[in-house]
Amino acid sequence: MSVHIEAKEGQIAETILLPGDPLRAKYIAETFLEDVEQYNSVRNMFGYTGTYKGERISVQGTGMGLPSIMIYAEELITQYNVQNLIRVGTAGGMKEDIKVRDVVIAQAATTDSSAVANTFNGQVHFAPIADFDLLKAAYDSGIEKGLNMRVGNVLSADRFYNEELDKKKLADYGVMAVEMEAAGLYTLAAKYNRKALAILTISDHLITGEETSAQERQTTFNDMIVIALDAALK
Ligand code: HPA
Numbered sequence: 001m002s003v004h005i006e007a008k009e010g011q012i013a014e015t016i017l018l019p020g021d022p023l024r025a026k027y028i029a030e031t032f033l034e035d036v037e038q039y040n041s042v043r044n045m046f047g048y049t050g051t052y053k054g055e056r057i058s059v060q061g062t063g064m065g066l067p068s069i070m071i072y073a074e075e076l077i078t079q080y081n082v083q084n085l086i087r088v089g090t091a092g093g094m095k096e097d098i099k100v101r102d103v104v105i106a107q108a109a110t111t112d113s114s115a116v117a118n119t120f121n122g123q124v125h126f127a128p129i130a131d132f133d134l135l136k137a138a139y140d141s142g143i144e145k146g147l148n149m150r151v152g153n154v155l156s157a158d159r160f161y162n163e164e165l166d167k168k169k170l171a172d173y174g175v176m177a178v179e180m181e182a183a184g185l186y187t188l189a190a191k192y193n194r195k196a197l198a199i200l201t202i203s204d205h206l207i208t209g210e211e212t213s214a215q216e217r218q219t220t221f222n223d224m225i226v227i228a229l230d231a232a233l234k
Contacts, residue, residue: 002075005047005060007039013049013056015084015232016076017225018069020181022046022061028088028225029059045072052229062087066113066156066184073188073196086134086228087185087198090217091154091177093205094167098176100205100212101220102148103227105135106198110175111156111183112165119187128156128186131195138199138231147223152176154200156183167206177202197231199224 001007019025025046029036033050040047040060047060060076062069069087076082091104098104109128120126135151142149155170155178167178182198189196201220204211212220 002079004042004045004071005040005075005079006042007047007080011037011039011049012047012076012080012082013058014082016058016060016082016086017228017232018060018062018072018085018087018185020062020064020089025059025061032225032229033057033059053233055233057229057232062181065180066111066115066158069181070115070184070188073185077188077192077194083194084134084232085185085189085194085196086232087181088224088228089179089181089198089200090203091179091200093177093202093210094155094171094207095174095176096171096207098150098202098205099148100202100210101216102150102202103142103220103224104154104177104200104202105138105149105151106130106154106182106200107135107151108153109156109183109186109198110153110170111158113156113158113183116183116187126187128183128190130186130197131189134195134197134231137234138197138227141227141230145223145227147227150176154179154182154198156180171207178206199228
């Protein structure tokens with residue numbers, strides 16, 4: 001048991017998928033995994049372990065924002081020895097050439113969160129980056145499936161509602177999309193020498209206003225989960 005996860009030792013696999021929404025964790029476990037066992041319901045932040053193509057894999061909700069995902073990632077790493085952590089989530093498009101339904105792999109995660117700056121006492125601006133092996137495996141899997149894969153910098157924003165932040169400028173600097181967790185996950189993975197990746201589907205576009213239907217979002221979400229699971233097996 002850890003503070004926020006009630007799993008017993010050995011109940012969580014070495015590789016884990018991390019959606020923000022705990023009901024997405026439930027959906028992923030029920031739809032993609034076999035022999036599923038639920039190991040967590042503390043705060044309704046559901047966690048499950050099952051098998052995918054015969055390999056053990058877990059899926060855990062993280063909640064929204066760096067503070068929340070950093071609780072779960074820290075406990076998964078330090079209390080349950082999880083090695084590979086793959087966030088699966090949605091993001092808002094920022095660069096004009098990013099389209100809804102694109103699958104964005106966060107090669108790096110820029111952030112306005114103090115959580116990363118504080119880790120280095122403000123001495124440097126640490127650049128949180130993805131694990132290259134996981135990134136390559138996910139990218140290759142997506143390309144094989146004919147998906148629009150995009151790789152680059154994302155913004156892990158502290159606030160969902162933030163008119164003060166100049167997102168246009170960030171887009172001009174190549175930041176493709178905004179979400180709220182990757183930078184925290186990558187920083188902890190770096191701290192503990194683990195592998196991390198964030199794969200994101202674009203649900204809406206902040207600049208163009210483009211949106212997807214619920215059905216399209218679900219289809220792209222399913223594609224992304226298969227990419228994540230394929231990457232997890234490699
Ligand atoms: N902001 C932050 N996170 C998001 C967004 C957004 O606009 N869309 C999907 N995740």
